[in-house]
Amino acid sequence: MADLSIDPSRLHGREGYFLLTSLVVPRPIAWVSTLAADGTRNLAPHSYFNAVSSDPLIVHFTQTGEKDSLRNVRATGEFVVNIVSADLLEPMNLTAADFPPEEDEFAWAGLEAAPSAVVAPPRVAAARGALECRLLDIVSMGNGNMVFGEVVHLHVAASVWRDGRVDPTLLRPVGRLAGSAYAIVTDITKIPRPTYDGLRDARHGAP
Numbered sequence: 001m002a003d004l005s006i007d008p009s010r011l012h013g014r015e016g017y018f019l020l021t022s023l024v025v026p027r028p029i030a031w032v033s034t035l036a037a038d039g040t041r042n043l044a045p046h047s048y049f050n051a052v053s054s055d056p057l058i059v060h061f062t063q064t065g066e067k068d069s070l071r072n073v074r075a076t077g078e079f080v081v082n083i084v085s086a087d088l089l090e091p092m093n094l095t096a097a098d099f100p101p102e103e104d105e106f107a108w109a110g111l112e113a114a115p116s117a118v119v120a121p122p123r124v125a126a127a128r129g130a131l132e133c134r135l136l137d138i139v140s141m142g143n144g145n146m147v148f149g150e151v152v153h154l155h156v157a158a159s160v161w162r163d164g165r166v167d168p169t170l171l172r173p174v175g176r177l178a179g180s181a182y183a184i185v186t187d188i189t190k191i192p193r194p195t196y197d198g199l200r201d202a203r204h205g206a207p
């Protein structure tokens with residue numbers, strides 16, 4: 001078979017979505033907890049998620065269309081990103097069901113909620129990491145509504161902390177692949193980053 005060369009304007013239905021989400025992989029998952037204006041707890045995974053700034057700490061997740069998480073963030077200005085370790089894959093997946101706004105996904109998934117330190121939405125007690133966030137901005141592009149939040153408090157479980165860092169072998173984070181496929185991080189390779197000076201010296205045979 002020949003390689004594929006694709007003009008996105010010729011794609012139909014969800015073909016573009018499947019192509020994009022099978023090439024942009026693995027995606028980290030923000031398991032976002034929010035509160036509705038009436039206090040109903042909400043929890044939903046978002047794999048359009050990443051770090052944006054480290055000074056100050058800023059993250060973003062994107063909601064496709066407008067669902068409960070986005071509505072709640074608009075109403076309250078706060079959310080928590082819970083980190084998904086391998087043992088939380090099933091409850092995380094359950095919270096992606098199309099629950100109506102009045103349903104509490106923490107209860108449906110049998111998840112214990114822990115109080116946050118500085119924001120109102122609770123966090124997932126079993127998550128080894130959680131980022132409490134205050135809304136900075138919502139930027140809409142295409143069918144995506146990008147929610148940017150400043151991290152105002154962080155939680156890290158002692159069980160994943162080793163030698164002053166989060167140890168990925170203990171965190172066992174889950175990444176999303178296309179469809180219902182996930183990657184669990186277990187195979188970790190380390191490679192030091194080169195410097196220009198080092199590369200130049202190596203090329204010119206520095207002693």
Ligand SMILES: Cc1cc2nc3c(=O)[nH]c(=O)nc-3n(C[C@H](O)[C@H](O)[C@H](O)COP(=O)(O)O)c2cc1C
Binds near residue numbers: 045049064065099
């Ligand atoms: C692993 C995973 C990642 C997902 N990522 C996103 C995403 O990035 N954006 C999105 O809008 N929906 C995403 N979804 C679907 C939402 O979780 C789902 O529509 C959910 O019902 C939205 O909940 P809400 O109405 O409480 O916001 C994802 C689902 C799964 C299982």
